[in-house]
Amino acid sequence: MPHVNNLLRRPRGAPAAWLTLATLVFAARAPCAGPDWKQIGEETADLLADVIRVDTSNPPGNETPAANLLAHKLAAEGIAAEVFESAPGRGNLYARLAGQGGAHPVILLSHLDVVPADPTGWHVPPFGGVRDHGYVYGRGALDAKGVGAIQLAALIVLKRSAIPLARDVVLLATADEETGGRAGAGWVVEHRPELLADAEYLVTEGDHIHVRQGGRRVVQVAVAEKTPCWVQLTAHGPSGHGSTPPPDTAVTRLVRALGRIQGYQAPVHVVPAVEDYFAALAALEQGPLRGQLSHLRQALEDAAFRDDFSRNARQNALIRNTITPTVLAGSQKTNVIPAEARAQLDCRLLPGEDPVRFLRLLREVIDDDSVEVEPLLSFPASSSDSNSGFMMAVSQLAHADLGDAPVVPSVIPGFTDSHYFRARGIASYGFVPFLLTDDDEKTVHGLNERVSVDNLRAGVRRLVALLRSLP
Numbered sequence: 264m265p266h267v268n269n270l271l272r273r274p275r276g277a278p279a280a281w282l283t284l285a286t287l288v289f290a291a292r293a294p295c296a297g298p299d300w301k302q303i304g305e306e307t308a309d310l311l312a313d314v315i316r317v318d319t320s321n322p323p324g325n326e327t328p329a330a331n332l333l334a335h336k337l338a339a340e341g342i343a344a345e346v347f348e349s350a351p352g353r354g355n356l357y358a359r360l361a362g363q364g365g366a367h368p369v370i371l372l373s374h375l376d377v378v379p380a381d382p383t384g385w386h387v388p389p390f391g392g393v394r395d396h397g398y399v400y401g402r403g404a405l406d407a408k409g410v411g412a413i414q415l416a417a418l419i420v421l422k423r424s425a426i427p428l429a430r431d432v433v434l435l436a437t438a439d440e441e442t443g444g445r446a447g448a449g450w451v452v453e454h455r456p457e458l459l460a461d462a463e464y465l466v467t468e469g470d471h472i473h474v475r476q477g478g479r480r481v482v483q484v485a486v487a488e489k490t491p492c493w494v495q496l497t498a499h500g501p502s503g504h505g506s507t508p509p510p511d512t513a514v515t516r517l518v519r520a521l522g523r524i525q526g527y528q529a530p531v532h533v534v535p536a537v538e539d540y541f542a543a544l545a546a547l548e549q550g551p552l553r554g555q556l557s558h559l560r561q562a563l564e565d566a567a568f569r570d571d572f573s574r575n576a577r578q579n580a581l582i583r584n585t586i587t588p589t590v591l592a593g594s595q596k597t598n599v600i601p602a603e604a605r606a607q608l609d610c611r612l613l614p615g616e617d618p619v620r621f622l623r624l625l626r627e628v629i630d631d632d633s634v635e636v637e638p639l640l641s642f643p644a645s646s647s648d649s650n651s652g653f654m655m656a657v658s659q660l661a662h663a664d665l666g667d668a669p670v671v672p673s674v675i676p677g678f679t680d681s682h683y684f685r686a687r688g689i690a691s692y693g694f695v696p697f698l699l700t701d702d703d704e705k706t707v708h709g710l711n712e713r714v715s716v717d718n719l720r721a722g723v724r725r726l727v728a729l730l731r732s733l734p
């Protein structure tokens with residue numbers, strides 16, 4: 264694998280605006296004056312807009328120019344950054360702000376790649392980095408270039424402040440998260456473990472501060488995730504002319520297998536982390552729902568409640584394994600019977616499930632030996648302590664900054680790169696200090712993805728406060 268050190272390399276077309284502004288704003292301040300948060304919000308928004316303009320749609324990713332852009336901004340602040348590639352074009356960014364050494368490092372992790380965006384339906388170009396009416400628009404605004412922008416800005420604020428932290432703060436912005444992270448976080452963990460040595464905590468995407476109907480805030484921190492078990496089905500059969508079909512072909516076998524899968528529903532299984540999550544949310548509810556969520560396992564034994572609860576796709580995903588057919592491939596031509604037909608399933612398993620057992624079950628459901636079932640991506644589930652020093656610091660933030668909003672350790676139906684770090688014993692938390700409504704969240708992987716400048720400003724401020732209050 265090529266190993267490129269692009270330390271301080273100036274990216275092509277890197278805008279100089281940030282450099283100049285940042286220098287002016289920070290240089291003008293006396294060491295003990297507090298940061299000018301309004302200005303920092305503006306700069307973070309400009310930085311985010313710049314990095315959105317670097318198209319890192321994955322595949323193919325091509326994250327190196329984005330990593331270089333961030334490295335350049337850090338360099339302008341006197342923070343040395345390193346860009347290294349896991350493969351040509353697959354850049355990862357690393358920087359470290361040294362602490363006094365009284366505690367183990369904390370890692371701030373984001374990813375540089377984004378899911379592709381079809382401009383149809385967007386009211387701005389998805390890679391235009393457009394700022395409009397207090398928002399920054401573009402693919403990655405929330406997932407996860409906006410996360411990387413506030414993490415980088417927090418590092419700069421800390422660098423400029425006169426008070427060093429006890430622990431090192433490590434900044435990582437990696438490639439390839441959206442297709443499983445093997446060329447990003449997975450590669451870093453395997454090939455550059457020295458960068459993570461001794462780290463105690465990691466903060467990344469996954470959950471945030473929810474704004475519910477009526478404006479009530481709930482601080483959710485993801486401590487556990489479902490895990491992917493991506494599967495490929497391959498059916499075989501005689502090839503031939505579509506005018507003279509044999510009774511069974513690769514396509515008919517595949518369709519039959521998918522029909523059986525569609526007819527199967529995984530049983531309800533309430534794992535302890537999910538039980539705790541809903542029990543914590545119960546306190547926010549009134550009436551019978553309060554009792555039902557407090558004792559979810561029992562409540563779900565009632566068929567009417569179970570149907571009602573499962574109608575919410577997110578809730579349903581948290582109480583059972585799910586199987587979602589996504590990719591289909593057969594013949595290229597209408598009159599040609601292919602010898603092979605393929606489907607891919609996006610299966611998601613609850614924490615604690617065994618992928619080997621799940622694959623065995625899938626084969627039983629399909630009940631056809633001529634259909635091959637092979638895993639494409641799978642890793643064991645992992646979780647982090649919901650009673651750690653990090654969680655205490657989040658509670659402190661909720662108390663000081665969010666009107667004592669409740670803090671809820673959550674389980675998320677998706678997955679992030681956290682598992683690579685949890686597997687190395689680093690307590691990893693999905694927490695982005697943005698205030699988001701359900702409507703804001705729907706723009707992630709969707710149309711008109713955006714984040715408000717208010718969120719960017721407050722996000723940097725909250726992240727700095729959180730890092731400062733880590734015990």
Ligand SMILES: [Zn+2]
Binds near residue numbers: 374406407440468
């Ligand atoms: Zn993401």
